[in-house]
Amino acid sequence: xxxxxxxxxxxxxxxxxxxxxxxxxxxxxxxxxxxxxxxxxxxxxxxxxxxxxxxxxxxxxxxxxxxxxxxxxxxxxxxxxxxxxxxxxxxxxxxxxxxxxxxxxxxxxxxxxxxxxxxxxxxxxxxxxxxxxxxxxxxxxxxxxxxxxxxxxxxxxxxxxxxxxxxxxxxxxxxxxxxxxxxxxxxxxxxxxxxxxxxxxxxxxxxxxxxxxxxxxxxxxxxxxxxxxxxxxxxxxxxxxxxxxxxxxxxxxxxxxxxxxxxxxxxxxxxxxxxxxxxxxxxxxxxxxxxxxxxxxxxxxxxxxxxxxxxxxxxxxxxxxxxxxxxxxxxxxxxxxxxxxxxxxxxxxxxxxxxxxxxxxxxxxxxxxxxxxxxxxxxxxxxxxxxxxxxxxxxxxxxxxxxxxxxxxxxxxxxxxxxxxxxxxxxxxxxxxxxxxxxxxxxxxxxxxxxxxxxxxxxxxxxxxxxxxx
Amino acid sequence: xxxxxxxxxxxxxxxxxxxxxxxxxxxxxxxxxxxxxxxxxxxxxxxxxxxxxxxxxxxxxxxxxxxxxxxxxxxxxxxxxxxxxxxxxxxxxxxxxxxxxxxxxxxxxxxxxxxxxxxxxxxxxxxxxxxxxxxxxxxxxxxxxxxxxxxxxxxxxxxxxxxxxxxxxxxxxxxxxxxxxxxxxxxxxxxxxxxxxxxxxxxxxxxxxxxxxxxxxxxxxxxxxxxxxxxxxxxxxxxxxxxxxxxxxxxxxxxxxxxxxxxxxxxxxxxxxxxxxxxxxxxxxxxxxxxxxxxxxxxxxxxxxxxxxxxxx
Numbered sequence: 097x098x099x100x101x102x103x104x105x106x107x108x109x110x111x112x113x114x115x116x117x118x119x120x121x122x123x124x125x126x127x128x129x130x131x132x133x134x135x136x137x138x139x140x141x142x143x144x145x146x147x148x149x150x151x152x153x154x155x156x157x158x159x160x161x162x163x164x165x166x167x168x169x170x171x172x173x174x175x176x177x178x179x180x181x182x183x184x185x186x187x188x189x190x191x192x193x194x195x196x197x198x199x200x201x202x203x204x205x206x207x208x209x210x211x212x213x214x215x216x217x218x219x220x221x222x223x224x225x226x227x228x229x230x231x232x233x234x235x236x237x238x239x240x241x242x243x244x245x246x247x248x249x250x251x252x253x254x255x256x257x258x259x260x261x262x263x264x265x266x267x268x269x270x271x272x273x274x275x276x277x278x279x280x281x282x283x284x285x286x287x288x289x290x291x292x293x294x295x296x297x298x299x300x301x302x303x304x305x306x307x308x309x310x311x312x313x314x315x316x317x318x319x320x321x322x323x324x325x326x327x328x329x330x331x332x333x334x335x336x337x338x339x340x341x342x343x344x345x346x347x348x349x350x351x352x353x354x355x356x357x358x359x360x361x362x363x364x365x366x367x368x369x370x371x372x373x374x375x376x377x378x379x380x381x382x383x384x385x386x387x388x389x390x391x392x393x394x395x396x397x398x399x400x401x402x403x404x405x406x407x408x409x410x411x412x413x414x415x416x417x418x419x420x421x422x423x424x425x426x427x428x429x430x431x432x433x434x435x436x437x438x439x440x441x442x443x444x445x446x447x448x449x450x451x452x453x454x455x456x457x458x459x460x461x462x463x464x465x466x467x468x469x470x471x472x473x474x475x476x477x478x479x480x481x482x483x484x485x486x487x488x489x490x491x492x493x494x495x496x497x498x499x500x501x502x503x504x505x506x507x508x509x510x511x512x513x514x515x516x517x518x519x520x521x522x523x524x525x526x527x528x529x530x531x532x533x534x535x536x537x538x539x540x541x542x543x544x545x546x547x548x549x550x551x552x553x554x555x556x557x558x559x560x561x562x563x564x565x566x
Numbered sequence: 567x568x569x570x571x572x573x574x575x576x577x578x579x580x581x582x583x584x585x586x587x588x589x590x591x592x593x594x595x596x597x598x599x600x601x602x603x604x605x606x607x608x609x610x611x612x613x614x615x616x617x618x619x620x621x622x623x624x625x626x627x628x629x630x631x632x633x634x635x636x637x638x639x640x641x642x643x644x645x646x647x648x649x650x651x652x653x654x655x656x657x658x659x660x661x662x663x664x665x666x667x668x669x670x671x672x673x674x675x676x677x678x679x680x681x682x683x684x685x686x687x688x689x690x691x692x693x694x695x696x697x698x699x700x701x702x703x704x705x706x707x708x709x710x711x712x713x714x715x716x717x718x719x720x721x722x723x724x725x726x727x728x729x730x731x732x733x734x735x736x737x738x739x740x741x742x743x744x745x746x747x748x749x750x751x752x753x754x755x756x757x758x759x760x761x762x763x764x765x766x767x768x769x770x771x772x773x774x775x776x777x778x779x780x781x782x783x784x785x786x787x788x789x790x791x792x793x794x795x796x797x798x799x800x801x802x803x804x805x806x807x808x809x810x811x812x813x814x815x816x817x818x819x820x821x822x823x824x825x826x827x828x829x830x831x832x833x834x835x836x837x838x839x840x841x842x843x844x845x846x847x848x849x850x851x852x853x854x855x856x857x858x859x860x861x862x863x864x865x866x867x868x869x870x871x872x873x874x875x876x877x878x879x
Contacts, residue, residue, distance in 0.1 A: 141681070142674055319663045332666040343571050354570045356722065356876040357824050 099502040100244045101516050102167065113170040113564055116282045121165075129164065129509060132274045136162050139270055161557035162267060163508040164274065167519060167539040171285075171566045177248060177523070178533050180433030181238050183423060185525050188255055188410045190426035192232040195409060196222045206421045215415075216463065217408030219371060221378055225395055227404045229301040229529065234366075234402035235294070236525040237261070237538075240433070242504040249436045249501070250419070251520060255411035256403060257368050260538040260558075261524050262326035265290060265333075267560040268536070283565040285535035290524065291333030293532055298364045300528035301400050310363035312336040313353060315344075317369050317385045327368050341369070346389040351399050364400040365390075371405050413462045413496050414440065436501060442493035450497040451489065454481050457497040458548075459488060472548060474500050503548055506559065508541060518542045520550050521561065535563035570877035572664045573726040577878070579660035580730030583676070583710055586653035588738045589640045590703040592618055595771040597696060600633055602764060610768070611636045616745045617738075617772065620648055637696055641703070642687045650703055651687045654680050667723045675713035679706035722823060725816040726876070732816075733869045736809035737862060739796055742772045744858040750789040751854065766792055773804040793854065794846040806861065810838040813868070820876075828875035833868045837861070 098106060103114045110118055140159050169177075194200055195212060202209050212218050237258025239251040268287050272279055295312065302310035316327035318340050331338035343353045344362070352359035367374065373383040378391040393399050409415065415422075417438040423431040439446035439457075450457060454473050461469035471484040488495050505516035523537035539559040540550035550556040596614035600607040608631035615621040615631075618640055627643075628635045641650045658680040665673055683706060691699050718724050743750075749765040766787040770776040773796060782799065783791040799805045814834045821827045849857045873879065 142678060143670070319659065324662070328662075328665040337567070337569060338666050339569060340571065343569050354877050356568045356570055356573045356726075356820075357826070358877070360567060 099516070099518065100242065100504045102242070102504050102506045102519075103165075103514075104507070104516075105245075113168045113173070117166065117168060117278070120278060120281060126513070130511075133164055133509060136164060136270050136274060139273065140266070143266075160263060160552045161543060162270065163541060163543075163557055163559045164271070165507055165509055165514070166271065166560045166562045167506045167521070167541075168562045168564065169521075170564050174535060174563045177240065177433070180248070180250075180431070181240075181523060181525055181533055182531050183427055183429070183432050184238065184250065184253065184419070185233070185236055185527060185531055187419075187423040187426045187431075188236065188253060189230075189232050189527065191422050192404070192407060192410050193226075193230065194426075196225065196406065201422065201425050204425070206425050207415070207418050211414055211418075212409065215409055215412060217371075217406070217412045219406035219409075221391060222404070222406035227301075227394075228303045228397060228400045231301050231402075231527050232404040233407050233410065234297065234301060234404075234527050236527065237522045238525065240521045240523070241436075241501060242521075243501050244504075248433060250433050251436060252413075252416065253411040253419070254522070255407045256370070258522070258524065259323045259326055259368075260522060260540075261290060262329040263558050264524065264534075264536060264538045264561065265329075267538075267558055271560040282562075284562045285565045287534050287536040290534045291330060293526055293534065294330070294366075295334040295336070297526040297528040297532065298366055298400070298402060301402070302363045303397055303400055305398065306363045311361060312364045312366065313339045313362050315339055315341070315365050315367040315369055317341075317373070321368075323368065330366075336366075341373075341383075341385045341387055344387040344390075346387065346393055349393060349396060349398055351387060351390055351393050362399065364402065366402045371408060374401075374405060413460055414442070414493075417496060436498045439497040441488060441495040441497060446497075447488075447492045450495075451485055454485055454488075454497075456500065458500050459484060459495055459497045462494055462496060472500065475547070500548065506539070506541065508543065508557070508559075515545065517545070518548050518550065519559070536561045568667070568722050568726070570879070572667050573722075573876050574873065574878035575660040575664035576667060576723060576726040577730035577733075577872070579657050579664065579676075580727045581734040582653040582657035582660065583707055584731050584734040584738070585648055586650045586657065587704060587707040588734075589618060589648065589650045589653065590700045590707075591774055592742075592772055593637050593640050593696075594700050595768050596636060597633060597700075598771055599764060599768050608632070613745050615640070617742045618648060619741065620646055633693060633696070634690070637691055637693075641691065641699070651683060654683050654706075669713070669717040671713040671717045672710070675710045679710055682706060722820060725820050728812060728816045729872055732809040732813045733865060733872075735804055736806055736813070736865050739773055739804050739806060739809070740858050740862050740865065742769060743793070743796055744855065744862065747854045747858060750793050751850075762789075763787055769796070775802060775804065778802065790846050790850065793849070797849065798841065798844065798846060807838075807841045810834065810841055814838045817872075828871065830868055830871035830875050833864060833871055837864050837868070 102111060104110055137159065140162060191201065201207050202212060233255045235258060237254040237260065239254065240248055241251050242248050264287055298312050299310050312334065313336055314327055314331040316324060316338055318324065328338055337353060339353050344351055345359070347359045350361045351365065352361050369385050372379045373385040375386050375388065375391040376383045377388045390399065394401055416435065417440055419435050420431045439450050441447045441450055450459065457473045459471045459473070471480065473481060503518040503520065506519045507514035508517050519539050519541045521537050521539050524534055526532045539561045540552070540556050541559055542548060542550045543557045544555055547555070592614050596611050599610040611631035611633070612621065614636060615624050620640065623646055624639050627639065639646055639649065643649045644652045644655065646652060658676050661668060661673055661676045683703065686699055686702050714727070746765060746769050749762060766789065767776055769792060770779050775795065779795055782795065795802055795805065797806050800807055800811065802808055817831050817834050821831055
């Protein structure tokens with residue numbers, strides 16, 4: 097079965113959102129285009145937009161390949177998507193507030209109790225804690241896939257610390273440098289105000305007792321982290337400090353950073369450090385990346401941590417399969433954006449089905465991310481399927497399975513011209529006293545022909561994502 | 567407002583950029599000596615290594631003082647933390663850490679220097695290529711300096727960067743002089759043999775001052791003039807006085823900005839006053855070596871005090 101191509105579906109021909117771009121593309125000299133492709137790589141390399149790949153000594157800093165053919169979404173398609181995303185994000189925050197307070201959804205029996213209590217992403221330390229302004233997930237990246245003209249599904253909710261937004265911004269910047277004339281011909285909605293929106297959004301959820309303008313900082317694990325470029329980029333663009341755990345300590349009931357003039361109070365911390373490393377006094381005692389005592393400051397309401405600790409319980413892959421129920425429970429309406437049908441291997445019937453059909457399914461670890469620890473059945477060898485079945489049978493509750501969907505494709509530029517490749521989309525959502533979604537997002541593309549794995553650590557690339565102002 | 571860790575990163579970034587270039591300069595001077603004098607080349611390379619503070623580490627690895635070995639050790643060897651390659655790598659790591667404090671131009675110039683030197687220094691250097699490799703190193707560091715001076719705001723970020731540059735440079739010039747101080751002593755120098763001339767030129771070359779010396783002093787090399795030039799001349803960009811003029815100036819800016827003066831202000835002020843009041847005759851009378859040893863010690867102390875006073879760690 098051929099996948100739905102967003103630019104050139106086999107039957108209906110060129111799709112409307114791409115018509116102006118296609119006209120432009122046909123006028124271009126192929127040699128000039130491949131030159132532009134190399135220009136783009138030089139720009140990325142020079143500015144150091146790299147990411148680290150763990151476990152690879154040699155190429156410890158690599159570029160995420162960038163494709164110059166944009167992924168284009170019409171204004172109408174975008175409006176539909178944003179309605180679905182907004183609803184989902186509201187439900188996620190309501191779910192988190194409920195889970196850490198009255199747990200009504202568990203009492204109503206809509207989500208099994210064991211799923212929460214035994215889940216590592218659930219933080220008992222957060223029970224009864226209400227974050228400033230009641231917001232749990234300040235920044236969310238919702239991974240969306242498309243399989244036909246009208247079918248969009250949510251693949252994953254990234255409610256902890258979604259990354260990649262710097263690529264959304266740099267991809268646009270690069271496209272505008274390479275093809276300024278395109279942006280004059282085609283009205284594309286801008287994304288470059290994301291850092292300002294993020295800053296405003298973080299300032300809006302400052303602790304109640306903050307005097308004057310809040311001091312905001314980005315907490316990074318350090319320059320050897322794979323997403324360090326993004327941490328530095330966002331701090332820079334927002335005009336706030338980029339801090340590490342070693343810069344911070346608790347002073348007089350507040351979190352403070354060591355400056356050349358002594359310790360200065362921080363009000364809002366956009367942390368890019370995982371929960372378990374956040375506070376060695378509360379979580380992992382061996383963590384050098386966090387701040388001893390920050391959880392006490394947090395519970396006292398003297399700092400905003402974005403995203404709140406414990407939000408992982410909302411984007412856990414085991415919880416994911418309950419999202420349609422969760423959305424309906426809190427918003428009172430059916431989910432606008434659907435879920436991909438998911439088998440929970442913890443349920444015996446599902447496990448049986450998954451084991452019997454493993455060569456047709458995608459099986460994922462509940463707590464895995466980045467495309468690691470997963471099996472793509474149709475692409476795996478018989479041996480790989482058998483090995484994975486053993487792992488699955490040994491600890492079924494650790495896995496979920498989904499059908500291999502024919503993800504939509506979007507062409508990339510290759511040596512032999514345009515060629516379709518599978519894509520997904522991660523729009524970025526900011527939550528404060530309101531919900532804002534920047535028109536666009538990060539389109540990830542599997543560069544290998546036929547591959548469905550779009551993760552950058554597994555040979556994926558990115559594209560600029562255009563939402564048309566039409 | 568500046569994080570102490572960021573100030574630390576800026577300071578060391580610039581110390582290492584300075585060091586990367588100084589290594590190239592020292593090898594350059596050594597190479598010149600080795601080419602112009604057939605005898606005692608190994609002695610020359612030995613003093614190059616002493617000036618670089620890398621002699622002990624070198625002898626653990628090599629038994630011969632040859633151009634190829636020394637160039638490899640001082641330029642390429644990343645197990646030598648002061649080699650050009652290791653220094654550029656450390657400078658870039660620091661730059662990455664403080665990236666939000668740098669202009670895009672400055673960061674890119676450091677990143678590009680790292681990329682290009684990594685390529686150039688990937689393989690052992692063919693002796694025939696050594697001059698062009700040295701040129702490339704000096705060109706890359708010059709580009710960084712150009713981007714830095716041309717684009718950075720003159721604020722505390724600039725001040726901490728400059729402190730790193732001048733502490734490193736003062737240390738470097740003082741060490742070069744100290745390794746060769748004996749060839750500048752009057753008992754030998756009044757003779758002015760050809761051998762001495764080479765030695766003197768070599769000292770000047772190590773700080774890229776063999777041409778400018780002639781613009782300031784008479785054409786003949788004279789040890790007192792050389793010492794005067796490298797220690798007391800206010801206009802010579804690598805002299806101790808020049809370094810301290812800028813060190814005290816940037817410390818004063820920081821003191822004014824923050825409204826607070828620290829131990830480092832006192833230490834830098836003392837050294838500067840000593841240099842301003844001193845004449846080269848006094849220095850020679852009191853002992854050149856003692857003077858330099860004291861200077862190096864105080865300069866190290868200044869670095870420690872800056873780190874402590876501005877909460878680098």
